[in-house]
Amino acid sequence: MVKRSYNQTPIKAQDPKVRARNFDEVVLGYDLDEGRLEASRCLQCKNHPCMLHCPVMIDIPGFIKKIEDGDMDGARKIIAKYSNLGAICGRVCPQEKQCEMACTLGRSKKFEPVAIGKLERLVSDWDLDNPEPVKAIPHDKGRVAVVGSGPSGLTVAGDLAVKGYEVVIYEALSTPGGVLTYGIPEFRLPKATVKKEVDRIRDLGVKIETDVVIGKTITMSELVEDFDACYVGVGAGAPHFMSIPGTNLMGVYSSSEYLTRINLMHSYKFPAYDTPIEPAKQVVVIGGGNVAMDSARSAMRLGAENVSVIYRRSLEELPARIEEYHHSVEEGIQYHWLTNPVAYLGDENGQLTGVKCIKMALGEPDESGRRRPEPIPGSEFIIPATTAIEAIGQGANRVMLDTYPDLQTNKWGYVDANEETCATSVPGVFAGGDIVTGAATVILAMGAGKIAAKEIDEYITNKTAKNTSHSA
Amino acid sequence: MFKVTAYERLTTNEYQLWIDAPRIAARAKPGQFVIIRMDETGERIPLTICETNPKDGLIRIIFQVIGKSTAELAEYKTGSELLDVVGPLGTPTAIKNYGTVLLVGGGVGIAALYPTVKGLKQAGNRVITVLGAKSKDILILRDECAKYSDELILMTDDGSIGRKGLVTEAMEDVFNREQIDQAWAVGPGIMMRFCTQVATKHDVPVYVSLNPIMIDGTGMCGCCRVTVDEHIKFACVDGPEFLGAGVDWDSFMQRMRQYRVQEKQAFEQYEQLRQVQ
Ligand SMILES: Cc1cc2nc3c(=O)[nH]c(=O)nc-3n(C[C@H](O)[C@H](O)[C@H](O)COP(=O)(O)OP(=O)(O)OC[C@H]3O[C@@H](n4cnc5c(N)ncnc54)[C@H](O)[C@@H]3O)c2cc1C
Ligand SMILES: Cc1cc2nc3c(=O)[nH]c(=O)nc-3n(C[C@H](O)[C@H](O)[C@H](O)COP(=O)(O)OP(=O)(O)OC[C@H]3O[C@@H](n4cnc5c(N)ncnc54)[C@H](O)[C@@H]3O)c2cc1C
Ligand code: SF4
Numbered sequence: 071m072v073k074r075s076y077n078q079t080p081i082k083a084q085d086p087k088v089r090a091r092n093f094d095e096v097v098l099g100y101d102l103d104e105g106r107l108e109a110s111r112c113l114q115c116k117n118h119p120c121m122l123h124c125p126v127m128i129d130i131p132g133f134i135k136k137i138e139d140g141d142m143d144g145a146r147k148i149i150a151k152y153s154n155l156g157a158i159c160g161r162v163c164p165q166e167k168q169c170e171m172a173c174t175l176g177r178s179k180k181f182e183p184v185a186i187g188k189l190e191r192l193v194s195d196w197d198l199d200n201p202e203p204v205k206a207i208p209h210d211k212g213r214v215a216v217v218g219s220g221p222s223g224l225t226v227a228g229d230l231a232v233k234g235y236e237v238v239i240y241e242a243l244s245t246p247g248g249v250l251t252y253g254i255p256e257f258r259l260p261k262a263t264v265k266k267e268v269d270r271i272r273d274l275g276v277k278i279e280t281d282v283v284i285g286k287t288i289t290m291s292e293l294v295e296d297f298d299a300c301y302v303g304v305g306a307g308a309p310h311f312m313s314i315p316g317t318n319l320m321g322v323y324s325s326s327e328y329l330t331r332i333n334l335m336h337s338y339k340f341p342a343y344d345t346p347i348e349p350a351k352q353v354v355v356i357g358g359g360n361v362a363m364d365s366a367r368s369a370m371r372l373g374a375e376n377v378s379v380i381y382r383r384s385l386e387e388l389p390a391r392i393e394e395y396h397h398s399v400e401e402g403i404q405y406h407w408l409t410n411p412v413a414y415l416g417d418e419n420g421q422l423t424g425v426k427c428i429k430m431a432l433g434e435p436d437e438s439g440r441r442r443p444e445p446i447p448g449s450e451f452i453i454p455a456t457t458a459i460e461a462i463g464q465g466a467n468r469v470m471l472d473t474y475p476d477l478q479t480n481k482w483g484y485v486d487a488n489e490e491t492c493a494t495s496v497p498g499v500f501a502g503g504d505i506v507t508g509a510a511t512v513i514l515a516m517g518a519g520k521i522a523a524k525e526i527d528e529y530i531t532n533k534t535a536k537n538t539s540h541s542a
Numbered sequence: 543m544f545k546v547t548a549y550e551r552l553t554t555n556e557y558q559l560w561i562d563a564p565r566i567a568a569r570a571k572p573g574q575f576v577i578i579r580m581d582e583t584g585e586r587i588p589l590t591i592c593e594t595n596p597k598d599g600l601i602r603i604i605f606q607v608i609g610k611s612t613a614e615l616a617e618y619k620t621g622s623e624l625l626d627v628v629g630p631l632g633t634p635t636a637i638k639n640y641g642t643v644l645l646v647g648g649g650v651g652i653a654a655l656y657p658t659v660k661g662l663k664q665a666g667n668r669v670i671t672v673l674g675a676k677s678k679d680i681l682i683l684r685d686e687c688a689k690y691s692d693e694l695i696l697m698t699d700d701g702s703i704g705r706k707g708l709v710t711e712a713m714e715d716v717f718n719r720e721q722i723d724q725a726w727a728v729g730p731g732i733m734m735r736f737c738t739q740v741a742t743k744h745d746v747p748v749y750v751s752l753n754p755i756m757i758d759g760t761g762m763c764g765c766c767r768v769t770v771d772e773h774i775k776f777a778c779v780d781g782p783e784f785l786g787a788g789v790d791w792d793s794f795m796q797r798m799r800q801y802r803v804q805e806k807q808a809f810e811q812y813e814q815l816r817q818v819q
């Protein structure tokens with residue numbers, strides 16, 4: 071046998087100089103040979119720690135073995151047991167903090183972990199290109215309504231359809247997918263891939279009704295009345311603003327607006343698409359998460375002269391995926407660590423001209439154990455900017471919640487649901503994903519959908535059994 | 543797909559559509575709006591629901607052509623189909639019996655005011671309505687507003703119908719004459735701002751309907767933010783109606799101009815294309 075390489079099999083990616091100016095996917099993916107080579111690095115550990123650190127517990131050594139054997143059909147069948155959205159998770163999961171972090175190979179000094187995410191992507195992309203005919207299943211076990219078509223809603227819907235339920239997903243926007251469609255940019259997650267995954271859920275018999283805002287177009291009470299059970303997966307995309315002076319100047323955006331204009335409305339193709347976006351010249355992004363990286367890298371692709379990210383802590387605390395951070399640096403994005411904005415400055419026409427910032431120093435640790443950044447008096451300085459994008463976090467989507475007070479929420483405004491069962495304060499109404507946890511990850515939202523599908527199946531089965539025994 | 547069931551050109555620049563949208567028709571209340579996207583490359587345009595016919599599942603909208611998207615919408619004749627129509631969005635007008643109410647509408651804002659006139663009349667108010675326009679031939683919904691108003695005052699810039707002058711002059715007269723319990727003003731930003739000044743001077747609370755640029759219309763982007771009583775509010779969910787006295791008018795009107803250069807570019811390109819075809 072060939073000696074195991076210390077490093078992961080290199081993956082093709084667009085050259086940073088080129089890709090910084092286009093919206094095409096950055097990472098190009100393995101071909102079958104590269105995949106087999108990478109798969110051969112796996113030790114096939116009996117205790118499979120990788121699996122235990124995957125939120126949906128995919129049989130990782132199992133599917134990797136199949137790749138090594140060249141059995142792609144076998145590999146896809148294994149992944150399908152655990153995940154409906156492999157092509158998405160393989161691309162955007164924070165693998166380095168989950169499966170790959172636990173990988174035995176990676177834990178030994180010299181070796182990099184097996185590239186589990188990239189292998190998962192390989193299998194799932196192959197699967198999307200070589201679809202299996204779906205068997206027609208009768209949907210006669212009951213009817214379930216799903217509110218929101220993000221990863222959480224899609225997962226619960228797909229699983230329930232397979233179990234024999236008639237499922238209708240209601241989506242407020244014109245296109246399904248939630249954050250996968252309007253938030254995560256094309257260059258990390260091609261919309262064609264999202265569309266294929268969504269179409270596959272449709273092929274299972276799930277009906278998706280777009281342009282329906284639950285709470286406005288149809289009320290939640292009506293759904294509860296009409297369906298045997300409901301799942302709430304409305305996400306947490308409502309932008310927070312720092313509310314510093316100048317927030318209403320032209321050129322100041324929330325990341326939600328900036329990314330929605332680009333991803334959902336395709337404003338980067340203006341005027342072929344009608345929705346405009348400000349030309350990016352000097353861009354400042356505020357925040358340090360994935361959302362900040364996505365905003366900064368999008369601005370670069372819109373042709374910005376320079377883009378800088380300001381973050382109030384330091385690189386060690388950066389919440390974004392490290393791969394995305396590295397990609398952003400390669401693309402020429404600059405960082406101001408330990409910096410916080412205090413005001414937006416504008417000209418007489420109300421156009422943004424700069425962001426006034428202050429330097430921070432790390433003080434005593436706070437409740438989260440992270441050292442709290444504190445402003446250094448007198449350290450103010452100005453970064454010239456024509457566009458500023460706030461990516462400082464989001465809150466619960468409230469449209470439905472505000473019209474349905476029966477559903478209990480917690481002090482942060484998220485739905486109060488049991489994380490083990492997704493049950494809420496209303497019998498027959500289940501909830502999961504970002505609307506329960508606050509902004510989290512695709513795979514956690516999907517995991518909640520998996521749990522909920524099981525619980526909803528049980529709930530309806532029991533209810534039906536009771537009704538039958540009563541009427542008997 | 544949402545079918546246009548009736549199309550009418552009301553004035554040189556204003557059009558009316560009835561659209562088949564049964565769910566929206568069943569639920570819409572005065573003050574609410576829809577967002578329309580005509581086709582795959584279209585932008586999302588918010589338009590007030592002017593009237594509904596729940597029995598036949600229809601909604602009525604009236605719009606003014608001011609840029610590319612509205613010019614294109616004016617091409618959607620009877621029988622054509624709109625890709626997306628979503629609603630009813632926004633918080634409905636607080637319809638109840640206030641006593642005597644004064645409603646002021648200007649230009650295409652009259653379309654948005656009309657359901658409120660009707661609603662307030664049906665709730666038992668004594669309704670005084672002031673409508674303003676440049677001239678007689680572009681004054682819309684005159685007869686319909688008259689039907690639900692105890693008194694209708696018309697104001698035109700050129701005096702071609704009613705009195706010559708601004709709606710604020712008519713407001714002054716009414717305030718000086720009698721006690722008004724609640725007022726509304728719907729129209730261009732500048733008009734609403736002056737109406738707010740006049741009403742505030744007379745200690746009458748006035749609702750205005752803010753129409754900032756919007757994207758999703760469900761509270762998820764913050765594009766439509768306006769500052770009211772020093773707090774950031776999202777017009778698509780918290781509004782579009784707000785008490786005028788608390789509105790930061792300068793920043794509201796400024797933000798409306800954000801995409802002026804691009805809008806002009808899009809419109810010119812559209813006009814050129816249309817001439818070629
Ligand atoms: C820019 C960005 C980048 C990200 N990058 C990553 C990443 O790299 N890796 C990762 O794992 N996670 C990432 N995340 C987080 C991840 O996308 C979310 O955790 C995940 O999408 C949550 O899924 P969800 O199904 O709970 O909700 P969402 O994806 O938010 O979907 C909710 C859906 O519900 C709809 N909806 C809301 N209210 C209603 C209503 N009343 N009626 C009908 N429909 C309604 C919304 O329109 C939306 O489509 C990122 C998030 C953002 C914003
Ligand atoms: C809640 C709400 C209700 C509305 N109701 C009506 C109505 O009943 N009838 C009607 O004629 N118009 C209404 N509008 C305004 C209408 O949405 C805009 O006129 C339309 O979007 C302009 O698109 P356009 O491409 O033709 O013009 P653009 O070329 O996009 O814009 C020209 C100018 O119009 C303004 N504008 C642009 N986009 C918007 C927008 N989304 N909202 C408001 N103003 C904008 C700006 O000042 C801009 O400079 C409403 C707007 C809102 C927010
Ligand atoms: S779903 Fe995420 S955590 Fe699980 S194996 Fe795939 S990449 Fe790893």
Ligand code: SF4
Binds near residue numbers: 114119130172173175
């Ligand atoms: S821990 Fe790493 S080496 Fe072990 S089975 Fe999992 S992927 Fe393979």
Ligand code: FES
Binds near residue numbers: 756759764776
């Ligand atoms: S239009 Fe997006 S929040 Fe109001």
